[in-house]
Amino acid sequence: MMHYLESELVDLIKTNGSIFDFIGDTVLDGVWYWNLEKPEDEWMNKRFWINLGYDPATMPHASSSWQRLIFPEDLIQSKNLLQAHLADPHVSYDLTVRYRHFRGTVSWIRFRGTAIRNEAGKPIRMLGIHTDITELMDKNSILDACNSAADIGYWDLDIVSGKLYWSEVTRRIHEVPNDFEPNVEQAIQFYVEGESREKISAAVEQSILDGMGYDLKLQIKTFNGEKKWVRSLGKADLHEGRPVRMYGTFQNITKSQKAEEHLNEMLQVYEKQNDRLKNFSYIVAHNLRTHAGNIKSLLDLQSSNPEAIEVSEMLRLLRSTSGNLLETIDNLTDVAMMNATVGDELIEVRLFDVAESIINTLNLNNTDNYSFVNKIEKEVKVKAIPAYIDSILLNLLSNAQKYRKLSQPGEVVISSFEDQNFVEIQITDNGQGIDMERNRHKLFGMYRTFHRHPEARGLGLFITKNQVEAIGGEIFVDSVLNEGTTFKLKFKK
Amino acid sequence: MIKKSICIIDDDPTNVLITKALLNLIDSQGFMLTYSDGKEAYDGLMNLCKNDEALPEVYFLDINMPIWDGWDFLDEVAKLNSQKPVSIFVLSSSNNPEDAARALTYNNVKGYLVKPVTLEVLKKEFDQI
Structure with a gap:
């Protein structure tokens, strides 16, 4: 049942032409009416032309008038869609095309139309309207350009339907193929397992509860397996306490992080x-x-x-x-x-062999059976300057021997541990030890000595630390007075 | 001039000899003790205390020494909180003003002398005690 005001309006349009003009000139950016049986005949209202910058008086009522102004590839697209719509009324005629405005700029026009059919169902006329969306498209293209330049994308999740949208840049950062359809679980899985994934999961859950936003620096592993640093912002919209939508931005910050x-x-x-x-x-x-x-x-x-x-x-x-x-x-x-001389190239050095040869040398002067125990894994190799490794191990092992306790048999044990990037060497003796509380800050200083020994020059540990650091390693020490000392060395593999 | 008992704490034997020779020329010292590092000096002096023996009155203390350096010695002496005032002169090769300023923060330190110290300087300091 039609509302009485609606039927009144329908009647009014029939009897009073100014009502139709009012709608055509204000609500719409153009109206056209096309004779499909005589395709050259097409009527366009004045607004159609004014919107594109032309004087309506100079534009004939012919389809060729506008077909000269539309972008050729968009014309083909519109013709194809028209064919489909004429063949099947369920295919809606709705597309966005580009016109060349009189000024030379691009006008983005949304076309919507409907075929009018005779009693036999044959389409004989086509009624269409224009909506000018140039302003929106221009702003969008600026936004897209900014997003792209800043490597910042966005995403939007409809929590009710579960549908997740990723913007072009978001997809690019994830390096996903064109046909990839993201969902929430997958999106979370892109975050690197461990800290990054735990943090994003917790942040999303919290935001769904309280509607507050999050802003995190995390790591993802892309579709192609590359690791990237991203800044991920998100926020949920709540309606009557329930989350309905979640959206946020996603920025690649790998470069600045690096x-x-x-x-x-x-x-x-x-x-x-x-x-x-x-x-x-x-x-x-x-x-x-x-x-x-x-x-x-x-x-x-x-x-x-x-x-x-x-x-x-x-x-x-x-x-x-x-x-x-x-x-x-x-x-x-x-x-x-x-x-x-730090610029020297690093080459692979087998630590076990170096330690063996130094121990053999030290044993030549070993009059009181000081024992060296070489427990370094035979296959362990580090990247180093060989002369430095010689000097580092010689210094630490001869120190252990020099500062042994005379009251008991001396022993030093050298062992190795490996992880992904580093080899750790541990040198533990049962010697005189060093008062760490007093000497921690000066242990590796030049001309610092810690025992009364005629051969103590205060140069050994200073040079050792310099050599270790020159080949990208680190040295640590722990010691207890009268119990012994442990040096830990970390070298690059 | 009243003769003072002296203690030299320095690991450089040449310097000990020079300091001794200069003090001889001033003719100002009573008995004299020398130690070659801060820890040795501290232990030796503590022993004197235990046995109720007289302690030196004037000290010449080097900074850069093994085991305990001059700072360690000054810290440990300060901890003793002794009622009896002692006069310590820091005698160091360091002409770094930071070292001098640091030395003078200790109550017992009466002066900071940069090596090589001359007879005139030593005399002047001694007269002021």
């Missing part, structure tokens, strides 16, 4: 270099001054108070002091050279 990591690595390298420089300048200021100062004091004494120290004693002191001065300068040169 740049950040690289920056941090560089920062660490520079910090280490800075520490070395500081150390170096401290040594120059301190140790060179010590010897030079001694020489000056001795000579000053000699000239002002010749009787203070005997001449022969004076000469002996001058000789040993100048010897010390020369040795310090040589040490500093070695250290400076070592820092300069």
Whole structure:
């Protein structure tokens, strides 16, 4: 049953032409009426042409008028859809095409039309309307360009139907093929198992409960198996306490994440270099001054108070002091050279063999049966400068022997552990140990010694740490006074 | 001039000899003790205390030494909270102002002398005790 106002309006349109004009000029961006039996005849209302920038008076009522202005490939598309619609009324005639506006710009027009059939069911006329969606399409294309440039996509989930939409960029970040249809479970599965997947699952569940948003930096593994860092934002819409929709953005931040990591690595390298420089300048200021100062004091004494120290004693002191001065300068040169040769290529070194050969050398001078136990896995290899590995192991093993406890048989055990990227070497002795609380911060410093030993120079651990770090490794130490020391070395595989 | 008992704590034998020779020239010392690192000095002095023997009055302390360095020695002495004031001169090759400032934060430290120390400087410091 028609509402009385509706039937009144239908009558009004029939009797009063201005009502039809009003609808055609205001609600719609063009009306056309086409004679399918005589296809050249087509009537277009004024609004049709004004909308495209043309003067209606100059545009003949012929289908060729607009067919010159529509994009050729869109014309073909519209003709194909027309054929389908004429053949089967259930196929709706609804598509978006592009026109060349009088100004030369592109007008995006949504076509909707319906065939009018005679009693025999044969289509004889076609009635159509235009809706201009140029503004929307322009904004969309700007948005798409921005999204694409920022590598930021979006997604939209209809929780009621379960349908998940991924924007073009979202699909591109996931590297999915064109026919891939995402769903919620799959979307979650793209997150890397463990922390990333747990975090996103928890965030989604929470948002569905309280309607609050989340903003996370996580890792995904793409369809092609590549790992990427993404920033994932999402939020659920609740209606009467129940989630109805969830949507969010999805941004590829792999580049900035990698740049950040690289920056941090560089920062660490520079910090280490800075520490070395500081150390170096401290040594120059301190140790060179010590010897030079001694020489000056001795000579000053000699000239002002010749009787203070005997001449022969004076000469002996001058000789040993100048010897010390020369040795310090040589040490500093070695250290400076070592820092300069870091560019050397790393090659594979079999640690077991290196340790064996060092143990054999140390055993030659081994008068009191110090035992070296080599438990390194025979196949373990690391990437290193071979001379550095020699020097590192020789220094740590000879230290263990040098600072043994005389009260009990000495033993040092060398063992190895492997993980995916690193080899860890552990060197554990039962020697004198080091007071870690007092010495932790100066253990690897230059000219630092921790025991009264005639051969302690305070250079070994300093050089060892430099060599370990120069080949991308790390060194740690743990020690208990009077019980023993464990050095842990991490090398790249 | 009143003679003072002296303690030199330094691991460099040449420097110990020079300091001794300079002190001899001032002719200011009573008995003299030398230790070659902070820990040895601390243990030796604690022993003197235990046996009720006289402790030195003036100390010349090097900074960079094995086992306990000069800082460790100063920290441990400060912990003793002794009522008896001692005069410590830090005698170091370091001309780093940070080291000097740090040394002077200790109550017992009366001066920071940069090696090589001259007879004049030593005399002046000694006269002020």
